[in-house]
Amino acid sequence: MKALSQKRRHPLAALALLVMGLMLTGGLYAVVTTMNEAKADTTTFTAQQVEEGEKLFIANCATCHGMGASGSDAGPSLAGVGAAAVDFQVGTGRMPMQMQGPQAREKPKQFDTEQTRELAAYVATLGDGPAMPAEEFIDGGGDAAVGGELFRVNCAMCHNAAAAGGALTRGKFAPPLAGVSNSHMYSAMVTGPQNMPVFNDANISPEGKRDIITFLNTIENQGSPGGAKLGSLGPVSEGLFLWTAVLGVVIGFTIWLTSRTS
Amino acid sequence: MSTAPQTTFEPKTATGRITNFVDERVGGSGMLREFGRKVFPDHWSFMFGEVALYTFVILLLSGTFLTFFFDPSMAETHYNGSYVPLKGVEMSVAYSSSLDISFEIRGGLFMRQVHHWSALLFVAAVSVHMLRVFFTGAFRKPRELNWVVGGVLLILSMAAGFTGYSLPDDLLSGNGLRIIDGVVKSIPIVGTYISFFLFGGEFPGTVIIGRLYMMHIMLVPALILLMIAIHLFMVVIHKHTQYPGPGRNDRNVVGYPLGPVYAAKAGGFFFIVFGIIAFVAATFTINPIWNYGPYDPSPVSAGTQPDWYIGWVDGALRLMPGWFFNIPMEWHIRFPWGVNTLSFNVLGPALIPAGIVFTALFLYPWIERWVTRDNREHHVLDRPRNVPTRTAIGVSGFIFYCVMWAAASSDLIATHFQVSLNDVTYWLRALFFIGPVLGFIVTKRVALALQRKDREIALHGRETGRIVRLPHGEFQEIHAQLDDYKRYKLVGYESPVAEEGIPNENGIVTKKENLRAKLSGFFFEDRVAPATPSELEAGHHHEAIEASDDDKAIKH
Known part of the structure; x- marks a missing residue:
C-alpha cells in the first residue's frame, strides 16, 4: 500500500489510471450488452418450420426486406431482429405493412399462429436476436404494484399512465395497450417495434417485465371503480363531457323552467 | 291598556304566534315584502x-x-x-x-x-x-x-x-x-x-x-x-x-316576483x-x-393535461416555439453580477395571453363607454346582432381562447384524428394569430346580414311560401305581416352612428378625441339602421297593394 501511495505522483500515474478506467468501462459494457443476447434463442424450431418459413418469407416479405432478408430501400435487414420481433410484428398484423407511413398500423393479421411461428423460425436463423418470450414471464403472475411503478417510470410517458396511448412526433404514436396479448407485450419490450425503444434484460429484468404485464392485466380487468371511464384520457375527455353532455342537460332544464304554458 | 297599534294583529295558531314573535323582533316581514317583490325576468x-x-x-x-x-x-x-x-x-x-x-x-x-x-x-x-x-x-x-x-x-x-x-x-x-x-x-x-x-x-x-x-x-x-x-x-x-320586448324599457322589469x-x-x-x-x-x-x-418528479405521463379551465394557459405553453427559426427564445443576459437567464419561451406564453384576455375583459366596459359617450343607464339588453362590432370583438376573443384551449389537447387531437402532432401545432400556431381576425370579420358580417334580414322582414313581412298566380300570369309569393309585438323586436333597438371628433373648449380636436372618433367609426360606420316608422308605413302600403291584388285575383 505504501509503494502505491509513493508512486501516485509518478508522471505515468494519470495514464495508468486512464487505462484502468477505460478497461473497466469497456469490460462492463461488454458484459451488459451481451446479457440480452445470452438468453437468445432458447426456443427451438424444427428444420421443417425454418424451411416453410423461408418459403413464406420469399412470397410475402422479400419485396421490401430483400432476398435473404438482407434489407432494401423499402425495408430494413432482419438479421438479428430475432423470433420475438416476428412474433410481434406479424402476430399483431402490423407486418406485412399496409403502406409506408410514420409507423406500421395494427390490422387484421394475415398469417395464422403456425405460419407466424414458421416465419419466426426462419428469421431466427438469420442471426441471434431476442427469442420468443418464455412462458414463465408472460403468465401474468407477477407483482402488479411493482409493475405499476416500472410502468410509470419507463412506459407512461408515451403510453399514458392508464395505458390509454399517446401521441409522438410527426404522426407516430404509442398505441393503447388494452387487448394486447401478454406474449406480444413481452416481445414488444425486448424488440422495440416501430418507434418504441428496446427494453433489454439489463434495462428491465424479465421478472420486471412480468410485473409490468401483470400490472397491465390488472388494470385492464379490474373495471372502473368510478363509473364510465370516458376513454381514460384524463381531463380533456372530462372537460369535453362536461361542456357537451352535462351543460347540455343543464341548459335543457333552464329552458324547461323558463318556458311558459301558454 | 297598552297602546292600540301593537295589538291590532292577534295570531290564532301556534305557528302564527311564533312567526309573529320573530317578526316583531327582527322585522322579517318588511324584508320579505321588499325582496319578495323583486321581479326577475324569465329567460333560460x-x-x-x-x-x-x-x-x-x-x-x-x-x-x-x-x-x-x-x-x-x-x-x-x-x-x-x-x-x-x-x-x-x-x-x-x-x-x-x-x-x-x-x-x-x-x-x-x-x-x-x-x-x-x-x-x-x-x-x-x-x-x-x-x-x-x-x-x-x-x-x-x-x-x-x-x-x-x-x-x-x-x-x-x-x-x-x-x-x-x-x-x-x-x-x-x-x-x-x-x-x-x-x-x-x-x-x-x-x-x-x-x-x-x-x-x-x-x-x-x-x-x-x-x-x-x-x-x-x-x-x-x-x-x-x-x-x-x-x-x-x-x-x-x-x-x-x-x-327587449314590447312594454319593456329601462325603467321597468317585466317578469315574476321572487x-x-x-x-x-x-x-x-x-x-x-x-x-x-x-x-x-x-x-x-x-x-x-x-x-x-x-407523484414522483421523474415520470411524466402522456396525455397530461390540467382541468379544462387551466387548459388554455397550458395550450399557450404548448404553442410557444423554443426557437423562432434560428433565434432562441431563451436569452442569457450578462449583468455586472453575472449571467441571468430570461426564459421567454416559458414566461411569454404563460403570462401574455392570459394578460391580454383579462386586461381586455376588465377594461372593455370602460372602452365601450368612452367610444360611445353613452352615459345612460341600460336595463334592456342588446340582441347580439344589433351590436355587430361588440359581438365580433367577443367572438374574436372567444376564438383566441379556444385556439389555446384546443392546443392543450393537441396530442389527443393527433391520436384521435390520426394526424401529425407537429401539424396540429403548426395549424394552431397559425390560427392563434389568424383565427381571432377571421372570427371578427365573419361574425361582424353575419351580424350585419341578420340585421338586414330583420329589417327586410319588418318592412315586407315574412315569406309564407304560398305562391299565387295572378290573372295575367305573374307568380307572386304572399308575404305575411308580423304582428306588432314581433315587429317591435325587429325595430325597437338603438343604433348609434359613427361620430366625428368633437373639438374641446379651445376648438381643437385632440389626438385622444381623434382616436375616439376613429374607434367610433370602427364600431358604427357600417351599421344597418332599424326600419323607421315612415319606412314601415311605406313598406306596409306596398304590401297592402299586393294584398289587394291578391284579393282581386282570388275573387275572380
Missing part, C-alpha cells in the same frame, strides 16, 4: 349565474365531507389499502388518504366525484354566464363594477380549481405543479426565490400540499363567498336586466342541478387518481 340564459351559485353550494357541502378524511401531509408512507396495483407502493400521506377516500370511506368516491364534477361545472357556469353578460351588453352602466366583480370571481374560481386539483398529490397533479414551478422560475431574477419560498425549498419539497390545502379550503372560498355577496348585493340594487313563483323555481332548480351532478358523479369517473400513481 339568465340562469347560468344561478347554476354557478348552486354548484358553489354543492362544492361547499361535498368539500366539507372530503376535509373530514383528507390529510394534506407529504410525509412518506406505504399504501396498505384495498387497491391492489398500488399495494405497498411508497407515497405521500396526502395521496394515500385520497385513495382511502376513494376506496375505504363509504360514499367517499361518490363525494370526490361530486366535488370534482361540480367544480368543473362551477367554472363552466361562471364562464357561460360572463359570455351571456358580454354578448347582451349587460355590463353597461350601472353594472360595470359588477362585471369586474364577476371577472374576479372567474379568476378566483380558477384558483380554487387549481389548488384543489393539486391536492391528491398524484402523478397528474404533480406534473401540473411542476409546470407552475417552471413558470414561477422563469420570472427574471426573483423567480427562483419565489419558487423556493412557495415550495419551502427545492421542488417538490414537503410543504406545498399543506399550503395549497389552506388556500383551497379557507382563503379562496372565503374570497369567493365575499365576492358572491357583493355580486348579489349589486344585483339587488341594480335590478335584473331584461331582453315570492312565490320565482323562489319556488329557483329553489327547485338547486335540486335539479344537484341531481344532475349526483347522477353524473355516480355514473362517470372523474380524475381516477388510482390510475396515475403517486
Whole structure:
C-alpha cells in the first residue's frame, strides 16, 4: 500500500489510471450488452418450420426486406431482429405493412399462429436476436404494484399512465395497450417495434417485465371503480363531457323552467 | 291598556304566534315584502349565474365531507389499502388518504366525484354566464363594477380549481405543479426565490400540499363567498336586466316576483342541478387518481393535461416555439453580477395571453363607454346582432381562447384524428394569430346580414311560401305581416352612428378625441339602421297593394 501511495505522483500515474478506467468501462459494457443476447434463442424450431418459413418469407416479405432478408430501400435487414420481433410484428398484423407511413398500423393479421411461428423460425436463423418470450414471464403472475411503478417510470410517458396511448412526433404514436396479448407485450419490450425503444434484460429484468404485464392485466380487468371511464384520457375527455353532455342537460332544464304554458 | 297599534294583529295558531314573535323582533316581514317583490325576468340564459351559485353550494357541502378524511401531509408512507396495483407502493400521506377516500370511506368516491364534477361545472357556469353578460351588453352602466366583480370571481374560481386539483398529490397533479414551478422560475431574477419560498425549498419539497390545502379550503372560498355577496348585493340594487320586448324599457322589469313563483323555481332548480351532478358523479369517473400513481418528479405521463379551465394557459405553453427559426427564445443576459437567464419561451406564453384576455375583459366596459359617450343607464339588453362590432370583438376573443384551449389537447387531437402532432401545432400556431381576425370579420358580417334580414322582414313581412298566380300570369309569393309585438323586436333597438371628433373648449380636436372618433367609426360606420316608422308605413302600403291584388285575383 505504501509503494502505491509513493508512486501516485509518478508522471505515468494519470495514464495508468486512464487505462484502468477505460478497461473497466469497456469490460462492463461488454458484459451488459451481451446479457440480452445470452438468453437468445432458447426456443427451438424444427428444420421443417425454418424451411416453410423461408418459403413464406420469399412470397410475402422479400419485396421490401430483400432476398435473404438482407434489407432494401423499402425495408430494413432482419438479421438479428430475432423470433420475438416476428412474433410481434406479424402476430399483431402490423407486418406485412399496409403502406409506408410514420409507423406500421395494427390490422387484421394475415398469417395464422403456425405460419407466424414458421416465419419466426426462419428469421431466427438469420442471426441471434431476442427469442420468443418464455412462458414463465408472460403468465401474468407477477407483482402488479411493482409493475405499476416500472410502468410509470419507463412506459407512461408515451403510453399514458392508464395505458390509454399517446401521441409522438410527426404522426407516430404509442398505441393503447388494452387487448394486447401478454406474449406480444413481452416481445414488444425486448424488440422495440416501430418507434418504441428496446427494453433489454439489463434495462428491465424479465421478472420486471412480468410485473409490468401483470400490472397491465390488472388494470385492464379490474373495471372502473368510478363509473364510465370516458376513454381514460384524463381531463380533456372530462372537460369535453362536461361542456357537451352535462351543460347540455343543464341548459335543457333552464329552458324547461323558463318556458311558459301558454 | 297598552297602546292600540301593537295589538291590532292577534295570531290564532301556534305557528302564527311564533312567526309573529320573530317578526316583531327582527322585522322579517318588511324584508320579505321588499325582496319578495323583486321581479326577475324569465329567460333560460339568465340562469347560468344561478347554476354557478348552486354548484358553489354543492362544492361547499361535498368539500366539507372530503376535509373530514383528507390529510394534506407529504410525509412518506406505504399504501396498505384495498387497491391492489398500488399495494405497498411508497407515497405521500396526502395521496394515500385520497385513495382511502376513494376506496375505504363509504360514499367517499361518490363525494370526490361530486366535488370534482361540480367544480368543473362551477367554472363552466361562471364562464357561460360572463359570455351571456358580454354578448347582451349587460355590463353597461350601472353594472360595470359588477362585471369586474364577476371577472374576479372567474379568476378566483380558477384558483380554487387549481389548488384543489393539486391536492391528491398524484402523478397528474404533480406534473401540473411542476409546470407552475417552471413558470414561477422563469420570472427574471426573483423567480427562483419565489419558487423556493412557495415550495419551502427545492421542488417538490414537503410543504406545498399543506399550503395549497389552506388556500383551497379557507382563503379562496372565503374570497369567493365575499365576492358572491357583493355580486348579489349589486344585483339587488341594480335590478335584473331584461331582453327587449314590447312594454319593456329601462325603467321597468317585466317578469315574476321572487315570492312565490320565482323562489319556488329557483329553489327547485338547486335540486335539479344537484341531481344532475349526483347522477353524473355516480355514473362517470372523474380524475381516477388510482390510475396515475403517486407523484414522483421523474415520470411524466402522456396525455397530461390540467382541468379544462387551466387548459388554455397550458395550450399557450404548448404553442410557444423554443426557437423562432434560428433565434432562441431563451436569452442569457450578462449583468455586472453575472449571467441571468430570461426564459421567454416559458414566461411569454404563460403570462401574455392570459394578460391580454383579462386586461381586455376588465377594461372593455370602460372602452365601450368612452367610444360611445353613452352615459345612460341600460336595463334592456342588446340582441347580439344589433351590436355587430361588440359581438365580433367577443367572438374574436372567444376564438383566441379556444385556439389555446384546443392546443392543450393537441396530442389527443393527433391520436384521435390520426394526424401529425407537429401539424396540429403548426395549424394552431397559425390560427392563434389568424383565427381571432377571421372570427371578427365573419361574425361582424353575419351580424350585419341578420340585421338586414330583420329589417327586410319588418318592412315586407315574412315569406309564407304560398305562391299565387295572378290573372295575367305573374307568380307572386304572399308575404305575411308580423304582428306588432314581433315587429317591435325587429325595430325597437338603438343604433348609434359613427361620430366625428368633437373639438374641446379651445376648438381643437385632440389626438385622444381623434382616436375616439376613429374607434367610433370602427364600431358604427357600417351599421344597418332599424326600419323607421315612415319606412314601415311605406313598406306596409306596398304590401297592402299586393294584398289587394291578391284579393282581386282570388275573387275572380
